[in-house]
Amino acid sequence: MKTMMTAAAALLAGTGMAAAQGELNIYNWGNYTSPEMIEKFTEETGIEVTITDFDSNDTALARIRQGGHGFDIVVPTHSYVQQWIEEGLLQPLDTEIVTDLGNIEPRWMEVDFDPGRQYTVPWQWGTTGVIVNTSLYDGDINTADIFLNPPEELAGKINVIPEMSDVMAMAVYAVGGDSPCTDDMEIWRQVRDELMEAKPSWLAMDYGTIDSYAAGDIGAGVYWNGASMRARMQNEDLAYGYPTTGYPVWMDNAAVLADAENTENAMTFINFILQPENAAMLSNFARYGNGITGSEEFMDAEMSEAPEIVIPEELAAAGKFSPACPQEIQDVRTQIWTELLQ
C-alpha cells in the first residue's frame, strides 16, 4: 500500500518535472548494492543513481574526511559509525522524509553506536564465525577452537580471513575477555600466545575462498556467514559454526553525508530502503540479513531458512557488536597482528 502511494506520488511529481529529478551518489562496498533495487528506485522517483565502490572502512573514512568527494550516501560498519557522527561527517535523518524508521526491527533500533537511529539505518548485518568441512571433521563446530586449537583432522587446512578486528574479537572472547577493546593486558598476552601457537596450523589468511572451500582445498576457517552460505550451496558438507564463547556481529549502515549535494534525494533513498520489499532485494543480492520487519516474506526461500542467516536461539546471546577501540588498544592489536604476520 505504502509502496503504491510512493509510486503514485512519484508518478504525479514525474509528470510535472519530466525525468530530471536529479541525482544521487552512493559510496558503498563493492558488489553490495542490488542493481534491481536501484532500478526500481529510479523508476519510482526519477532520480539517477551512481554507485562508487570502496574496499574498506578506513578508505571510506579517509576519503570523506578530506572533503571534495561528491558523495551523498555512505555505508559504514557499526564500529565506525560513532566516529563518523563525532566528526560531524553525517547529518541527522530528516524525519519529514524518512518517515518509516518504525520498520526497523526493535533490536536494531536501540543500538549503542546510534541510539534511536538519528543518523543511520540498517543496510545489511551478519556474523563472523567458523566454517567447517564436516566430511573431514564431525565434532562440535560451535567453538573458536576450530582455528585456535584445531583438531588434528583440520590442522594445516585452515584459512583465517585477514580482518584484524574480527579475528582479535573471537580470540579475546575465547580466552575469557569480555570486550575486544579490553585494557586487561593479561588477556592480550593470552590472545597473542594463542594466535602465535595456532598459526603454524593455518594454511592461509585470505578472503576470496568460496571456491577453495567448495573444492576442499581448505578444510575449515574463520569466515562470514553470507559467504559461508554461498560455499555451502556449492558443497553440502560445509557447515557454519557460532563459537559459544563469543563471536562478532556486524552491521553496515546507510547514512547521509553532512556535505551531501543531494540531501533530499538521499533522504528519499534512505526511506526507500526501509521498505520491507526493497530491503529484501538487498538481502537477496548480498546474502545477509537486513534488520527490517516484514522483509522475510519477500526474501528467497533459501535465505529465510539458511542456518547461516537464522542464528539458532541458544547461540544468539554469544553474538556481540565490536566497538571501535581507543588508539592505545588499537596499537596493541596491530602489534600482535604484525607479530602474527611477520
Next chain:
Amino acid sequence: MSAVVKPFSVRRLPGFGAIAILTFVLLYLPIVILVFYSFNAGQSQSNFEGFSLRWYAAAFANEQVQEVSVRSLWLAAAAAGIATVLATLAALGTTRVARFPGQTMIYALINQPLMVPEVVTGIALLIFVAFLKVQTGYTGMGYLVASHTAFCIPFAYLPIRARLETLDPTLESAAADLYASPVQAFRFITLPLLVPGILAGFMLSFVISLDTVVITEFVKSAGQDTLPTYMLGQLRRVVTPEMNAIATLFLALSLVIVTAFFLLTRKRG
C-alpha cells in the same frame, strides 16, 4: 639500420630460443586458463561444468562493468600518451648531455613514482587532491589523468632513455654537418631511431595505468570507478567467471589492436 650479417651465425645463442619459448608458454598458460573458465557454465573457477556464454551475457548486461572498462581504457590511453610525450622530452634533455648541476635531482624526481609504494602515493595524493577539489570546486577526471600520468612517466622514461643511450651521437652531428636544423635532425634522424623505445615506453605505461588500483581508489570522485577499483571492491566477496569474461574481452580487444598495428607497420616497411 641493422647491419647486414649472417643472422644464424652471430645472432643465435645456444639455449636462448628454448628459454624464450618456455617464457612465452609460461606467460600464456594462466591466460589460457583464464579464457577457458570464462566459458564455464557453472559459477566456479575450479570446476568446469560445461560450455556456456552466460558470463559474457552477464558482462554485457552489466552496465557498470562496461562503464568502468571504458573509463579504464581511455584513462590508460590518455595517461600513457601524455606520459610518453613528456618522458621522451625528458629523456632527450637528460641523456647524452654533459653533466650539469641538479642532474641527479632530476633523475630522482623522474623516478620517484617508482620508488614509493602505491599505497603511499595514494595517501599523499588523497590529501593533496582533496584539498584542490575543495579549493577549486573541480572534481573531474583531470586529477586521475594527472596522477596516472605522473605514475607512468618513469615507466616510459627508462626504456626511451635506454634506447637513446645506445644511439650513435655522430649521426646527429652528421646531420648538423649537412645543415639540418636541430629540429630537422630530431625529426628525421633521432625520432625514427627512438621509435622502438617510445613504443616500449608507451606500452609499459599503458599497462601500468591499467593496473593502478590503489592510487585510483584514493583519487577518484563520485562515479569515477575504474575496472581495477571495481574489482577490488569485489575481492572480499565472490569472484565469478564474469570477471574472466571481461578479461577475455580485454584480451580480444588487444588482439584486434595488435593485429591492426602489425598490419599497418608491415605495409609501411
Next chain:
Amino acid sequence: MGKHGWKWLLSAPALFVLVLAASGPLTIVLVYSFLSPGTLGGVSWEFSTEAWFRVFFSRDIFDPEVVTWNTAHLTIFWRSIWLSLQTTFICAVLGFPTAWFVATRSPHNRAFWLFLITIPFWTNLLIRTFAIQELIRNSGTINSLLMWMGAIEEPIQMLYTDFAVLVGMAYVFLPLMVLPLYAAMDKLDFRLVEAGYDLYASRWRVLRHVILPLVKPGFIAGSILVFIPAIGAYVTPRILGGGRTMMMGNLIGLQFGQGQNWPLGAAMSMLLLIIVVGALMMYLRVVNQGGGERRG
C-alpha cells in the same frame, strides 16, 4: 658532445607533472611521519618521533619499559628485499633470452613478438593473479595434471608459499625486464658481435665480453624497473602468499588501513624510499662508469 646547457629544460614539463602529482604530495608523507596518530586513522598535529622509533624498536606490549629491536618489522623488511632480489634474478634469467629472441627476429616481425609479450598484461593485475592462483592451487591445473600422469599422489602445496609469491611477482614484472632489454638490444650493432667472434671464438665469451656490456643499460633499467615495484608489492603477496606472511607494502598498507597508525605507515614508507634510493644510487654509479668505458 656539445654544450647543450639548455637541454635539461626539455624535461621541464615532465618535472612539472611529477612535482605536482608525486613529489609535492610525498612531502606530506614525510611531514606525517613526524606527527601523532589521529583517531581511526589520520593524524593529529603534534610533533612526535615515536613513529620513527617504532619502525625499528618495539616496547614490549606488556611492559613498556622494555625496549627491543622490532624483530617483526625487521623480518618483514628483510623478506621484502630478499624476495625482490630473487624476483629480479628470475626475470633477468627468463627475460634476457626472451628479449634476445625478439630482437633477433626479422625487423618487421619484431613488433609482433613484442606485442605478444605485453598482451597478457592487458588484463588486470588482479585477474592475472587469480589466474596464477588457479594454476598452482591444490586442485588446480598443474596438480591435477601431475596426478593424472601419476607423477605425484598427493597435491603439492604451492599456493600460499613464498614460492607462489615469487612465481607471481616474476610473472607480473617480467615485461618490465624484457622491454628495456629489447630496446637496448634492438639497437645493438651486430658487427661488434661478429668482431667479437673473430677475436674470442667462444659464444660464452662473446656473450660476456661483447653483448652483456653493450646491453648493460637495458639490463640495469630492467632490474630497477622490476626490483622497485617488487619491494613495494601489495596485491601479489596478499593473494598468492595467502596473507600469512607480509611484505613491506602490506605492512605499510596495514598501518594506513586496519592498523590506523598513519604516522607509523608514513615513517615506514620513508624507510622504503631510503632503501630504494640506495639501490638507485648504485644504479647511477654503475651507469656512469659504464658510459665512459663504452665511448672510450
